[in-house]
Amino acid sequence: xxxxxxxMTLGGHFTYFITLFLMIAGLFIVIARGNLIKxxxxxxxxxxxxxxLYIAPGKLVGGTAPILSDAFTVYSNPLPHVLILTAIVVGxxxxxxxxxxxxxxxxxxxSIEEDEILSLDAAPSRAEQQE
Amino acid sequence: MNLAPHLPALQVVVPLLAAPLxxxxxRRSVAFAVALAASWVALAIAVALWLRVAEGGTISYxxxxxxxxxxxxxxxxxxxxxxxxxxxxxxxxxxPYSRASIEAEVPPQKHYLFYTMFALCLAGLLGITxxxxxxxxxxxxxxxxxxxxxxxxxxxxxRALLAAYQYxxxxxxxxxxxxxxxxxxxxxxxxxxxxxxxxxLAAVQGTRPVLAALAFLTVGLSLKLALFPLHQWLPxxxxxxxxxVSAFIAATATKVAVYVLLRFYYSVFGESAVFARLxxxxxxxxxxxxxxxxxxxxxxxxxxLKRLFAYSSVGQIGYIxxxxxxxxxxxxxxxxxxxxxxxxxxxxxxxxLGGVALVTGGTSLARIQGLGKRxxxxxxxxxxxxxxxxxxxxxxxFVSKWYLIRAAFEKGQWWLAFLIVASSLLAAAYVxxxxxxxxxxxxxxxxxxxxxxxxxxxxxxxxxxATVVYFGLDTSFTVGSAAQAAALLLGGLR
Numbered sequence: 001x002x003x004x005x006x007x008m009t010l011g012g013h014f015t016y017f018i019t020l021f022l023m024i025a026g027l028f029i030v031i032a033r034g035n036l037i038k039x040x041x042x043x044x045x046x047x048x049x050x051x052x053l054y055i056a057p058g059k060l061v062g063g064t065a066p067i068l069s070d071a072f073t074v075y076s077n078p079l080p081h082v083l084i085l086t087a088i089v090v091g092x093x094x095x096x097x098x099x100x101x102x103x104x105x106x107x108x109x110x111s112i113e114e115d116e117i118l119s120l121d122a123a124p125s126r127a128e129q130q131e
Numbered sequence: 132m133n134l135a136p137h138l139p140a141l142q143v144v145v146p147l148l149a150a151p152l153x154x155x156x157x158r159r160s161v162a163f164a165v166a167l168a169a170s171w172v173a174l175a176i177a178v179a180l181w182l183r184v185a186e187g188g189t190i191s192y193x194x195x196x197x198x199x200x201x202x203x204x205x206x207x208x209x210x211x212x213x214x215x216x217x218x219x220x221x222x223x224x225x226x227p228y229s230r231a232s233i234e235a236e237v238p239p240q241k242h243y244l245f246y247t248m249f250a251l252c253l254a255g256l257l258g259i260t261x262x263x264x265x266x267x268x269x270x271x272x273x274x275x276x277x278x279x280x281x282x283x284x285x286x287x288x289x290r291a292l293l294a295a296y297q298y299x300x301x302x303x304x305x306x307x308x309x310x311x312x313x314x315x316x317x318x319x320x321x322x323x324x325x326x327x328x329x330x331x332l333a334a335v336q337g338t339r340p341v342l343a344a345l346a347f348l349t350v351g352l353s354l355k356l357a358l359f360p361l362h363q364w365l366p367x368x369x370x371x372x373x374x375x376v377s378a379f380i381a382a383t384a385t386k387v388a389v390y391v392l393l394r395f396y397y398s399v400f401g402e403s404a405v406f407a408r409l410x411x412x413x414x415x416x417x418x419x420x421x422x423x424x425x426x427x428x429x430x431x432x433x434x435x436l437k438r439l440f441a442y443s444s445v446g447q448i449g450y451i452x453x454x455x456x457x458x459x460x461x462x463x464x465x466x467x468x469x470x471x472x473x474x475x476x477x478x479x480x481x482x483x484l485g486g487v488a489l490v491t492g493g494t495s496l497a498r499i500q501g502l503g504k505r506x507x508x509x510x511x512x513x514x515x516x517x518x519x520x521x522x523x524x525x526x527x528x529f530v531s532k533w534y535l536i537r538a539a540f541e542k543g544q545w546w547l548a549f550l551i552v553a554s555s556l557l558a559a560a561y562v563x564x565x566x567x568x569x570x571x572x573x574x575x576x577x578x579x580x581x582x583x584x585x586x587x588x589x590x591x592x593x594x595x596x597a598t599v600v601y602f603g604l605d606t607s608f609t610v611g612s613a614a615q616a617a618a619l620l621l622g623g624l625r
Contacts, residue, residue, distance in 0.1 A: 023311075030300060039300060047307055054314050080317075083266050087310065090273045094303050097277055101284060101296045108289035121290055 015056035022049035034114040036105065040098045047091045054080040054087070138183075139192035139205040142176045142215065142261055143271075145169050147254040153247045162243035166250050167226050173253065174223040177215040181612075184212040191263070199263075200327045206263030210467065210616035214260045214390045217471050221382040221478050221595075222253045228591040229375035232485050236373045237285050245285060249379070252278040256387050265313045265323045265399075268391060269306065272355070275387070276302045279380055283372040294367035301354055301364040308351030315344035316399070329399045336404050345405065348395050356388035358452055359422030362445040369441035374485025377437060381444055382478030386470050389451055393466070396455075397620035406458040415456035420550065422449030427557035431564065436487070436494040439561055440480050443520060446558070447473045453551075454535055460617050462538035467613035469531035472602060476519045476527055479595035483512045486584040486592060496564065501574025509584065510569045512596040517562030519599050522555050526603040530610065 022045055029042025058080035066075040102112055109117045134141065149169035153162035184190060184207055192205040207215070226249065233245055255275025259268055280302070284295035317323055319340050320331040335341055350361075357365040365385075369377050396405045405411050423446045430442035451473065454466030484494050486509050491498050503510045519526035532551060539547040584592075602609050 027304070030304065036296065043300060043303055046304070050307055050310055050314065053311060054317075057318055083323075086266070086270055090270065093277055094273070094299065097280060098296065098299050098303075101280070101292055101299065104284065105289075105292045105296060108292055117293060121293070 015052060019049050019052045019056070022046070022052065036102045036112045036114060037099075039114075040095060040102070043098070044091065044095055047087070047094070051084045051087060054084050137192075138176050138180055139190060139207055139261055140194065142173060142180065143205075143254055143258045145172050145176070146250045146257065150247050150250040150254065153243055153250060157243050159239065159242035159246075162246040163226075163230055166246035169250055170219065170222040170226045170253060173257065174216075174219040177212070177219040177257075180207050181212040181216050183207075184209055185612075185615075200322055200324045203267050204263035204324055204326075205261050206326070207261060208616075209612060209619045210390065210393065211260050213467065213471065213612040213616055214387065215257060217386065217474050218253070218256050218260065218383045221379060221474065222249075224591040224595055225375055225379045225382075225478070225482070228378070228482055228485070228588050231585040231587045232375045232489070233285075233373055235489050236287050241285065245282070245373075248278040248281045248285075251275075252282065252379070256383055259387050260390055263325050265316065265325055265328065266310075267323075268325075269310050269313060272309065272391070273306055275384065276306060276355075279376075279384060282376040282380070283368050285376070286371040286373050288371045290367065291371035294364075294371045298364040298368045301361075305351045305354030305361075308347045308354070310351075312344040312346075312348035312351060315340045315347065319344070325394065325399055329401065332399065332401070332404075336401075337408065341400075341404075342409075345400055345409075349392075349411075352388055352392045352395070353418075356385045356392065357445055357448055359418055359426060359445055359449060362422070362426065362448075365445060366438050366441040369444065369481075370435060370437040374481060374488055378478050378481035378485065381441075381481050382474040385444070385448060386474045389448075389466070389470055393455070393463075393620060402458065402621060412456050412458055415452055419449045419453035419456055422446060423453070423554045424557065427554060427561065430561040431557065433561075433564075434496050436484055436496065436499065436565060437481070439564065440477065440484070443558065443561060444473075444477055446554075447477070447520065450531065450535060450551075454538065457538045457542060459538055459541060460614075460621055461534055461541055463617035463620060464610065464613045465531055465534035465538055467616050468534055468606075468609050471609050471613070472519070472527035472531045472599075475595060475602065476516050476599050479592065479599055480513060480516045480520075482588070482592040482595055483509050483516070486588050487513075489588070490582045490584060496568045498575070499565075500568050500572035502569040505574050506584070508589075509592075512592065513565060513569075514562070515596055516599055517558075517565060519603065521558040521562060524603070525600065527599045527609070529603055530606050534610070 026042045026046030026049060030039050030046065033039050033042060058077040060074055060076050063074040063076035064072045066078060105117065106112050109120055111117055146169045149165050152165050156162055156165065180190065189206065189208040191199065193199060194203040194205060229249070233242060237245055252275050255271045255278060258271030259275065262268055262271060280295045280299045283298060284292050316328055319335050319338065320328050322328050322331060332341065354361045369381055372380070396402070426442045426445035426449065430439050430446065433439035433442060451466050451469050454462045454469060487499060487502065487506065488494050490506060515526065519528035522528040522532035532555065536548045536551055539545070539551065
């Protein structure tokens with residue numbers, strides 16, 4: 001199957017479609033959900049899509065790790081993997097910090113729903129203004 | 132052993148090593164001493180690097196002796212040396228201040244962790260500035276961002292937690308956009324070295340992935356630098372963070388993001404690709420003006436001083452981007468000068484507000500009534516910095532506005548010069564809110580008599596206010612460095 005006018009085959013580019021789907025789904029969850037944990041889940045999906053964006057083009061079908069030997073002629077690019085290893089660490093750290101903040105928010109507010117928390121805060125700030 | 136050739140690496144390594152050291156030592160006075168030593172050493176290194184760049188031009192340092200396009204390159208040129216001096220200078224002043232300041236705002240058992248996060252944040256910001264590698268930029272960006280989220284969450288108010296969470300969400304979206312942009316550029320050029328990328332992009336300029344990369348990087352960095360309308364995270368983050376943190380991030384974090392934007396626009400994509408082929412100039416101009424007018428107007432109606440000056444920051448970032456939108460040497464000079472001048476001014480204001488919060492117990496306008504009688508020096512300092520935000524001659528803010536208006540006249544856009552002056556009136560209006568409350572109202576009776584700002588807080592604040600005035604009178608360092616950096620950015624491509 002070929003996309004009209006672009007010369008792209010759907011099969012050859014399916015990783016891009018998956019990447020884009022994950023990217024948009026993740027971002028949508030972050031924006032649309034009011035639950036602080038669900039927002040973080042969305043954020044993680046969004047970040048994961050980037051891992052795919054980097055890694056998929058680095059892989060060649062039949063390619064191996066770059067080993068200098070006559071037996072291998074087709075190599076996959078190892079650099080994206082290394083980069084994404086770093087990005088995964090960053091993503092884990094972000095998620096851990098986000099979850100830790102949610103725990104503290106729940107201790108302070110007794111809720112992890114964004115609208116409830118905002119309405120809890122609206123009251124004291126009004127009192128402050130009248131002070 | 133001769134350390135001089137390794138200064139670029141040490142610039143980042145010293146604060147980066149100080150961070151785990153403070154965790155291991157735990158005692159808060161020792162942790163404080165380590166962090167303080169690291170920040171002062173960092174300042175000394177930054178000044179040494181600036182001097183060397185001024186003399187001998189760009190320094191390139193190969194990490195681990197791997198030559199540039201393959202290994203990670205640290206690159207110090209006129210622009211990065213200038214930003215390094217700003218970041219380390221602010222850190223060297225905020226750290227001695229933070230000791231007494233966090234005493235009142237952060238539980239004692241967390242103090243050593245405060246210094247850890249501060250050192251990490253400093254290392255991250257310096258790393259972003261000094262590195263010549265695209266992916267390294269992203270990693271350092273996340274190091275600094277993650278530590279800033281933690282620092283904000285240390286605030287006394289429970290709303291600090293929510294502010295940190297919101298900043299985490301927005302900041303991570305921004306960082307992910309940046310990494311998508313870098314990924315697309317890597318796919319098109321096969322290199323991560325910024326200078327190399329700039330050279331190789333010429334062959335694929337204008338293709339769709341490169342345009343997409345430009346879009347992703349612009350949006351991601353605009354989130355990080357709080358360009359209107361992507362500034363939603365900023366007011367709460369500045370308002371609820373501990374005073375020392377507000378001062379540090381207001382002066383440095385958004386400025387470093389502007390630096391990255393300049394780096395990508397001018398050193399990687401090239402000025403002609405960004406401004407000549409795309410309507411970026413108009414888009415930037417519009418967003419900058421909207422930011423200046425909307426945020427300054429919102430600032431007038433704030434009831435809390437920290438929030439008021441946070442919104443003013445969004446407006447001032449508008450001026451920085453406005454200079455960029457001229458796409459001329461004097462416009463770019465104005466951008467870089469204002470990046471420095473605004474950093475110093477906002478840093479000074481938030482340091483002074485920390486003292487106010489300590490004495491009066493808050494920074495709401497109702498609470499600081501009659502502050503002019505109670506804390507005459509502090510109030511005078513805030514007014515001086517306020518004048519700098521307005522752009523009165525004799526303060527640093529005037530210098531930036533002068534170059535902005537000059538750039539507008541060079542382009543023949545006299546109406547823009549008129550708008551810049553008109554927007555200063557809005558700044559005058561929000562600064563007047565402070566003046567009115569502080570000088571024309573009777574002091575509240577419950578203002579704790581006798582409580583004083585400790586000397587360790589007063590001296591750094593005073594020094595920073597003095598620099599605001601100094602750079603308003605002697606512009607050889609700021610304008611000189613900025614003009615050199617602008618010439619470098621614009622000249623590097625042709």
